[in-house]
Amino acid sequence: MAEQAQLSGVRLGPLQAGERITLTDPKGRRHSVLLTEGGQFHTTKGAVSHDDLISRPEGIVVSSTGGTQFLVMRPLLGEFTVSMPRGAAVVYPKDAAQILMAADVFPGARVLEAGAGSGALTCSLLRAIGPGGRLISYERREDFAAIAQRNVANFFGVNPSTWDLRVADLLESFTAEALDRVVLDMLAPWECVAALAEVLVPGGVFCAYVATTTQLAETVETLRVHSGFTEPLATESLVRAWHVEGLAVRPRHDMVGHTGFVITARRLAPGFTAPLRKRRPARGAYGNDYQGPRSQPG
Numbered sequence: 276m277a278e279q280a281q282l283s284g285v286r287l288g289p290l291q292a293g294e295r296i297t298l299t300d301p302k303g304r305r306h307s308v309l310l311t312e313g314g315q316f317h318t319t320k321g322a323v324s325h326d327d328l329i330s331r332p333e334g335i336v337v338s339s340t341g342g343t344q345f346l347v348m349r350p351l352l353g354e355f356t357v358s359m360p361r362g363a364a365v366v367y368p369k370d371a372a373q374i375l376m377a378a379d380v381f382p383g384a385r386v387l388e389a390g391a392g393s394g395a396l397t398c399s400l401l402r403a404i405g406p407g408g409r410l411i412s413y414e415r416r417e418d419f420a421a422i423a424q425r426n427v428a429n430f431f432g433v434n435p436s437t438w439d440l441r442v443a444d445l446l447e448s449f450t451a452e453a454l455d456r457v458v459l460d461m462l463a464p465w466e467c468v469a470a471l472a473e474v475l476v477p478g479g480v481f482c483a484y485v486a487t488t489t490q491l492a493e494t495v496e497t498l499r500v501h502s503g504f505t506e507p508l509a510t511e512s513l514v515r516a517w518h519v520e521g522l523a524v525r526p527r528h529d530m531v532g533h534t535g536f537v538i539t540a541r542r543l544a545p546g547f548t549a550p551l552r553k554r555r556p557a558r559g560a561y562g563n564d565y566q567g568p569r570s571q572p573g
């Protein structure tokens with residue numbers, strides 16, 4: 276039970292030294308604080324003593340020495356990933372949620388991820404596969420891998436036994452083992468399609484998250500040319516927060532306009548190719564000088 280709670284990243288019971296918590300002030304400003312015995316959190320409105328928080332439940336409100344009130348909470352997974360230290364840019368919570376559903380990541384799944392970056396998506400994947408799953412994460416930069424390792428350990432409170440972080444280039448040192456799901460957040464996911472197709476089980480999901488339209492097109496065309504996958508599906512999600520106050524009920528003015536595209540396709544059984552598409556590409560969809568996807572079909 277204790278290990279299951281750890282592998283969900285959810286901590287229960289009173290706050291303890293060594294935990295990261297969030298203090299939110301009356302203006303909604305959030306401060307991430309690592310609790311230490313004898314520690315102090317200083318603001319322009321006075322200090323909050325960590326000892327006043329340790330051994331107490333989350334969800335309490337405390338006052339600084341200057342009289343400002345702070346709401347005390349453990350961060351949710353999405354809040355943790357956007358406030359944790361980062362090397363590489365992290366996958367935002369809205370996209371992590373979309374990826375989990377699009378890639379159908381399930382408890383017990385054998386998943387490969389690349390690159391691990393800062394470990395934000397890693398945390399979501401580890402939580403989704405649960406104690407019976409296995410996540411292999413490739414990260415070619417040693418400094419980023421170290422950040423991911425720290426962030427994951429901080430979130431779960433342990434190094435999850437379900438996680439195998441490999442500091443290596445996926446293209447150069449990939450070792451074959453059967454996989455249910457592949458989730459790529461890296462510069463050139465199309466370069467890995469042929470190799471990963473060899474180990475993805477029939478019906479398994481290939482999922483790539485990319486930032487630009489050129490990466491989107493290259494990945495989709497490579498999956499098509501491979502012919503061992505279903506027709507790729509490409510989506511993006513836009514999340515708009517709303518301001519709700521009295522008669523002023525409207526979308527908020529600030530919004531993240533673009534983060535990335537999620538591409539998914541399912542692996543066909545060996546020896547089978549995708550049925551020919553009934554709908555032909557529009558005339559001119561592939562210009563005269565189009566060279567086709569760069570990687571070779573596998």
Ligand SMILES: C[S@@+](CC[C@H](N)C(=O)[O-])C[C@H]1O[C@@H](n2cnc3c(N)ncnc32)[C@H](O)[C@@H]1O
Nearest residue numbers: 363365366390392393394395396415444445461
């Ligand atoms: C945008 S970051 C990933 C962020 C991560 N998903 C997160 O949420 O924190 C992309 C990462 O892919 C890594 N990468 C790119 N190509 C790679 C490859 N061929 N093998 C392993 N890692 C790779 C980069 O070093 C970088 O850290």
